[in-house]
Amino acid sequence: MEDKDTSDSPTDSQPEEEEQTALPSPGASPFSAKLRAMMRIRNKYQAMKMRRLEMGSALSVAGRPSLRSTSPEIFTFDGVVGNKNAPPNKKKKKRRSRVLFPNDSRKFLPTAERSRAKPCLMLLSIIVFLQVYNAIENLDDHVVKYDLEGLEKTLRREVFGQQEATGELLSHLNDYLSTYVHNKPLAVSLHGPTGVGKSHLGRILARHFHSVVGQQLVMQYYAMHHCPLEENAASCARDLVLQVTEVVSRAEMEEKIPVFILDEVEFMHGQLLDALHSLLQPNQTNEYLNAIYVLISSLGESEITKYVLQNSSSEVPLGRGGVRQLGQELGPLLRLFLEEQHSLWAEVDFVPLTLLEKSHVMDCFLDEMTREGFYPDRLHVEQLAGELSYYSAGGRQFSRNGCKQVVAKVNLL
DSSP states (O other), X not given: OHHHHHHHOHHHHHHHHHHHHTSOOTTOOHHHHHHHHHHHHHHHHHHHHHHHHHXXXXXXXTTOOOSOOSSOOOOOSHHHHHOTXXXXXXXXXXXXXXXXXXXXXXXXXXXXXXXXXXXXXXXXHHHHHHHHHHHHHHHHHHHHHTTHHHHHHHHHHHOXXXXXXXXHHHHHHHHHHTOSOOSSOEEEEEEOOTTSSHHHHHHHHHHHHHHHHOGGGEEEEEHHHHOOOGGGHHHHHHHHHHHHHHHHHHHHHHTOOOEEEEEOGGGOOHHHHHHHHHHTOSSSOHHHHSOEEEEEEOTTHHHHHHHHHHTTXXXXXXXXXXXXXXXXXXXXXXXXHHTTTOGGGGSSEEEEOOOOBHHHHHHHHHHHHHHHTOOOOXXXXXXXXXXXXXXXXXXXXXXXXXXXXXXXXHHTO
């Protein structure tokens, strides 16, 4: 039995034999005991090494690498490259971040930070708007003070056949009276033939401004009445300047604009025209700049008569419906003609008055007869208007003397 066991496990019996051989003898020295211990350790190490080698060979036969190996492990890329069946590495796509909104609210895109300049700009715009609106209101109040609307109604009611001239005159007054500060005085010159209503228009202006700014700030000057003789022209010029100075000084204190109406300018002497020209210059003190001068003259009447008769065949009658053709074309012609006579006419705005037609003369008769208390019979009026002389042009009749003889005719009734 012992022989069989020893033959079946020779490796196990070998250490036992070595241990038996390594047993110390009774009479051995201590040095030999140490030697025997070292031999025992060596034998155990070799037995463990053989056992590991056998286990490693058994695992390699099965196709699996050994779990433990005494040789150092070295990393190579052979296993990675040789594995062709492995799937290629795919790059993972990054998911885009989504903006999530509450279900019960509207979706709005994220907005940038609001600029602080926008509220300041809105505030500045509101301030500018209020300033402009206030300025416009002040201008309207300044115009309302002179009641130009009432003047317009009066002119429409009492002046016949001069709608264009009165509209242009009101436009000049409205532009000038809108402000109190000016760089030069306003000078308007009314020109027209005899009897078309120049002096009548001047009297209406004087009456209106008497009631608006006061009688002391309205001055009427008639050349044939105030300075008929040429030898008195120098003293008349001095007196005119003194009177104007007194009126403008009073108007400056009252913060109003005075009105000077000078009639019969065609009879003014040279020194009077020079004095008037000096008053219209812009390089003066403020009180002289805030003034209105209305000049009334029959200078250029032949040019006006000729122009009206030559253009009488136009579709729209001159002087009706606010037609602007007369003033636009005759103004430059009158300026060119009158500037040769005196430099005063370079400083004024021309407002020409047209010839009156027969229908306008009949309106004059109706108005005058009503004033005198006569019953305005239409047939009687046509008969009186037919006794006057007329120009005939383009199938229309224009009065040679306007309404100048109307008063005398009515007084004979």
